[in-house]
Amino acid sequence: MTVFTVHQPLPRKTEDVAPPERFAFVRDGFYFWAFLLGPLWMFWNRLWLVLVLYLAGTAAIQAALWALGISSGVKFAVAFLIAILVGCGRWSSPTCTSAPRGEQTSCGAPTCARRCSTGSKRATGS
Secondary structure, three states, rough: OEEEEEEEEOOOOOOOOOOOOOEEEEEEEEOHHHOOHHHHHHHHHOOOOHHHHHHHHHHHHHHHHHHHHOOOHOOOOOOHHHHHEEEEOOOOOOEEEEEOOOEEEOOOOOHHHHHHHHOOOOOOOO
């Protein structure tokens, strides 16, 4: 079953709660292009903060490995593991969130859409 993260935006000044039409459903899982071309994928998807943190973190890790005199094979292995983490999208959790209640559950797209649009407390099968 495909898992989605549901992002509910903050309500506008004239709203108490953001309407379901403004919710964003994002597929959670492994992204091949994020694995292969991480920084370009982050740039393309406008993940600016993630991109900056990725570049700073990767540079710091590689500089530390260089300062410790670690072999290039280990440096490559570390870079490969970081690429796998980026491909898996570990900066988001595989949950469906209903912001007013703060409840979370893993679910498929139809279930998340139904649950988040009705504000029900739990998902009812897909």
